[in-house]
């Protein structure tokens with residue numbers, strides 16, 4: 001798990017060397033690799049004008065995109081990670097946490113809370129991919145559980161937006177157990193018939209896909225988002241074959257019956273709002 | 280033929296000597312003394328070596344090709360076993376064995392990945408790496424267990440869920456997630472024992488349980504040490520360091536509050552005395568099942584819910 005982050009950045013590093021994209025004005029698409037004008041991308045909610053790939057967006061942008069302006073109230077903002085394994089690879093986990101906290105201004109990789117979507121209250125959880133690849137350790141697991149608990153208590157629908165490389169290796173078995181914890185949390189919602197909608201954004205992998213992300217009543221995905229259990233390079237190394245074109249893209253998952261709809265960002269709010277209106 | 284791991288070389292040498300001496304002695308009483316001394320030395324050495332295993336060495340023991348498998352345990356500890364096949368959706372995954380069994384007269388559903396021992400068997404069983412069909416077969420049997428009010432026993436030994444094109448196409452992630460979801464509230468007791476290798480989500484998919492036990496030399500981790508080393512150290516050769524850092528041994532997991540009990544292994548590991556190991560496993564299952572079968576269902580589920588709700592370690596502030 002969490003295979004994804006490293007491979008991707010290695011790829012990107014390589015490409016960056018080859019193409020030499022000038023910083024600032026221009027942006028290279030993760031999908032079609034076209035060089036596009038940054039302003040144009042930002043004007044269209046960070047969507048590639050050439051191929052409709054949806055670039056990652058910040059938690060704040062995501063909240064603005066989904067919720068009625070100014071209605072978001074964050075829950076448990078102070079939850080912070082510990083280092084129960086005293087984990088150290090080439091760096092200490094505590095140093096990685098500190099660096100991530102400084103660069104993102106977040107305590108960990110998930111923000112939860114409540115807000116309104118066209119007037120209707122929902123509980124919302126959003127991953128922050130920039131925090132250690134959106135990996136799920138104890139804090140993310142606890143926040144998913146708290147979001148589900150809150151939705152249950154308030155009897156309001158739960159909406160989760162995922163971008164994650166999977167379980168966080170630095171918390172070892174405790175990260176793995178967050179899969180069980182979050183799956184159990186959304187199973188309590190299911191028992192109480194509280195609706196749960198998942199929005200899978202690029203990328204969603206490993207222990208996050210294989211737990212609460214795939215357990216929603218309705219699963220939406222953003223166009224071209226990479227979604228899977230095993231990372232593409234792990235699969236390639238295992239089977240020693242090239243992967244099919246567009247393997248693990250949202251379109252591939254839709255075709256294989258794994259998700260309900262692919263929804264472009266500009267229609268996301270009205271789609272979620274309409275789904276919430278059904279229940 | 281016995282297979283020896285690297286660090287077992289001194290053991291192999293003594294055993295070789297013992298064998299030769301036994302053959303030469305041919306029951307001569309004068310040789311008895313030497314033999315006895317050598318056996319004592321062997322046991323001491325075994326105890327010493329096994330007491331000081333590094334996490335990476337323990338991983339080798341957990342993966343030992345001669346280590347007893349789920350089918351070995353089933354064959355030894357169950358009074359009867361009816362294997363049931365197929366997920367009723369796509370196929371039958373031989374990487375997971377599942378069926379109805381009797382254990383001390385009690386009907387139980389038993390589920391366990393099977394790695395295979397010969398090369399042919401390993402291929403057939405995909406080295407114990409299940410596809411979605413395996414998890415969905417397990418799910419189907421857990422549902423049957425619930426329907427007929429029989430407890431579930433799972434014996435975990437898998438490198439992990441298979442990372443393949445077909446597995447992704449048929450929803451590996453969904454299959455694992457669905458099992459976690461279902462086991463969280465399955466209305467019968469669940470006992471899981473990590474008998475060898477607990478490989479990440481592929482192991483957890485049959486490991487959400489009221490009681491989680493681990494054999495002394497079993498390992499259980501979020502990622503394999505090789506995989507972790509490749510990502511975090513950028514060097515697969517750092518697997519021993521990763522095994523250390525991941526805290527993946529039974530003793531580590533007990534300390535972290537993830538497992539409930541460690542089952543001691545015979546000297547030199549479970550593969551040195553499979554019968555003794557099987558008997559210990561049988562006793563442990565009977566004990567834990569007995570305790571849980573006495574609990575009212577509501578209490579059982581309340582405890583399971585609480586156990587998984589609080590799992591994890593949070594920082595201060």
Ligand SMILES: [Zn+2]
Nearest residue numbers: 029032048051
């Ligand atoms: Zn593009």
